[in-house]
Amino acid sequence: MAGPGNGAPVIIKRKKVVAGGGHHGGAWKVAYADFVTAMMAFFLLMWLLNATTEKQRKGISDYFNPTIPVNRISGGGDGAFGGDSVFAEETMAHTGTGAMDRETSTATDTGVSGRGxxxxxxxxxxxxxxxxxxxxxxxxxxxxxxxxxxxxxxxxxxxxxxxxxxxxxxxxxxxxxxxxxxxxxxxxxxxxxxxxxxxxxxxxxxxxxxxxxxxxxxxxxxxxxxxxxxxxxxxxxxxxxxxxxxxxxxxxxxxxxxxxxxxxxxxxxxxxxxx
CATH class of the missing domain: 3.30.1330.60 (OmpA-like domain)
Structure with a gap:
C-alpha cells in the first residue's frame, strides 16, 4: 500500500462567472450610425431650404414627385401616351403631340408660338x-x-x-x-x-x-x-x-x-x- 506522499496531485479549477451575459454585440453601432445619418440629412434639408429660391425648391419638389405626368398635355388616360393612340392622327393633331398633318402656328421672332x-x-x-x-x-x-x-x-x-x-x-x-x-x-x-x-x-x-x-x-x-x-x-x-x-x-x-x-x-x- 502506497504512502500518503505517493498519491495523485489534486488540481482545483476556478471558473470566472461574468454576470449579465457579456457584451451585447455591435447593434448599438448600427443604431448610432442611423442616428448620425438622419441628423446629416436633417441639416442638409435645412441648408437647402435656406440656400435655394422658391423656384428652385419647386423644381426639387417636382423632381421627387412621382405623380407628375410624362406628357405636358394630358389626354385623360393613364397610359404612356396620356390617352392618345399611336394611330390617332386626328387626335394627335389637336393635342400637338404628333401626326403628319397637324396644324401649327407661325412662331414669333422670340420663339413663342400660338397653340390655341x-x-x-x-x-x-x-x-x-x-x-x-x-x-x-x-x-x-x-x-x-x-x-x-x-x-x-x-x-x-x-x-x-x-x-x-x-x-x-x-x-x-x-x-x-x-x-x-x-x-x-x-x-x-x-x-x-x-x-x-x-x-x-x-x-x-x-x-x-x-x-x-x-x-x-x-x-x-x-x-x-x-x-x-x-x-x-x-x-x-x-x-x-x-x-x-x-x-x-x-x-x-x-x-x-x-x-x-x-x-x-x-x-x-x-x-x-x-x-
Missing part, C-alpha cells in the same frame, strides 16, 4: 422660360432677376417681384418706384408682349407695427400696384390688357414671419385664356 386654347399651359410656360432666359444675357439682367420668382397656377403665370435687403422696390414706405423697379417693369413689359393674355397686378406688404394709429398698408399696397401698372404701360404694355389692379395689404404674406421684408412684393399675373 388647348395649349394655354404651354404658352404660359414659354413666357416663363423667355423671362428666366434673360438672366443669361448680362450681369445686369441677372441682378434684376434676383428680385423675380415665377410659378404657374390655376389662374395663370404669376411673376412675383420682391424686395431684397440691399435693394428695395420702392423708396422708403412710399409708392415711388426705385430705379431697379423701373428696369424690371421694362423687362416684364417686353416679355409680356409675347402674348395678348389679360393681366392682373396686385400689391402686397409686410406687416407694420400694430401700434400705428394710421396703418397705411391698404392704401400703400394699392398705390404700389397702381404705380407698377403705370410703369408697365409706359414701357409699352397695352392698357386694354389690364384686367384688375388690387392691393392686399399684409393679408397674404409670402413667408410665415409677417414683418419680414420678403413680404413686400408685387405680383403680376398673366391670366389664362381658358378661364
Amino acid at each position: 386654347a388647348g395649349g394655354a399651359e404651354a404658352e404660359l410656360e414659354d413666357v416663363e422660360k423667355a423671362l428666366l432666359a434673360r438672366g443669361g444675357e448680362s450681369n445686369t439682367m441677372q441682378q434684376l432677376l434676383r428680385h423675380v420668382v415665377t410659378r404657374v397656377t390655376d389662374e395663370g403665370l404669376v411673376i412675383e417681384i420682391f424686395d431684397l435687403p440691399e435693394a428695395p422696390l420702392f423708396e422708403g414706405e412710399s409708392a415711388d418706384p426705385a430705379p431697379v423697379t423701373r428696369s424690371i417693369a421694362a423687362l416684364l413689359a417686353e416679355v409680356l408682349n409675347l402674348t395678348t393674355n389679360e393681366i392682373a397686378v396686385s400689391g402686397h406688404l409686410r406687416a407694420l407695427p400694430v401700434t400705428l394709429i394710421d396703418n397705411p398698408v391698404w392704401d400703400l399696397s394699392a398705390d404700389r400696384a397702381q404705380a407698377t401698372r403705370g410703369l408697365l404701360e409706359t414701357a409699352g404694355l397695352d392698357p386694354a390688357r389690364m384686367q384688375r389692379v388690387s392691393g392686399y395689404a399684409d393679408r397674404k404674406p409670402a413667408v410665415t414671419e409677417p414683418a419680414d421684408p420678403r413680404n413686400n412684393r408685387i405680383e403680376i399675373i398673366l391670366l389664362r385664356r381658358d378661364r
Whole structure:
C-alpha cells in the first residue's frame, strides 16, 4: 500500500462567472450610425431650404414627385401616351403631340408660338422660360432677376417681384418706384408682349407695427400696384390688357414671419385664356 506522499496531485479549477451575459454585440453601432445619418440629412434639408429660391425648391419638389405626368398635355388616360393612340392622327393633331398633318402656328421672332386654347399651359410656360432666359444675357439682367420668382397656377403665370435687403422696390414706405423697379417693369413689359393674355397686378406688404394709429398698408399696397401698372404701360404694355389692379395689404404674406421684408412684393399675373 502506497504512502500518503505517493498519491495523485489534486488540481482545483476556478471558473470566472461574468454576470449579465457579456457584451451585447455591435447593434448599438448600427443604431448610432442611423442616428448620425438622419441628423446629416436633417441639416442638409435645412441648408437647402435656406440656400435655394422658391423656384428652385419647386423644381426639387417636382423632381421627387412621382405623380407628375410624362406628357405636358394630358389626354385623360393613364397610359404612356396620356390617352392618345399611336394611330390617332386626328387626335394627335389637336393635342400637338404628333401626326403628319397637324396644324401649327407661325412662331414669333422670340420663339413663342400660338397653340390655341388647348395649349394655354404651354404658352404660359414659354413666357416663363423667355423671362428666366434673360438672366443669361448680362450681369445686369441677372441682378434684376434676383428680385423675380415665377410659378404657374390655376389662374395663370404669376411673376412675383420682391424686395431684397440691399435693394428695395420702392423708396422708403412710399409708392415711388426705385430705379431697379423701373428696369424690371421694362423687362416684364417686353416679355409680356409675347402674348395678348389679360393681366392682373396686385400689391402686397409686410406687416407694420400694430401700434400705428394710421396703418397705411391698404392704401400703400394699392398705390404700389397702381404705380407698377403705370410703369408697365409706359414701357409699352397695352392698357386694354389690364384686367384688375388690387392691393392686399399684409393679408397674404409670402413667408410665415409677417414683418419680414420678403413680404413686400408685387405680383403680376398673366391670366389664362381658358378661364
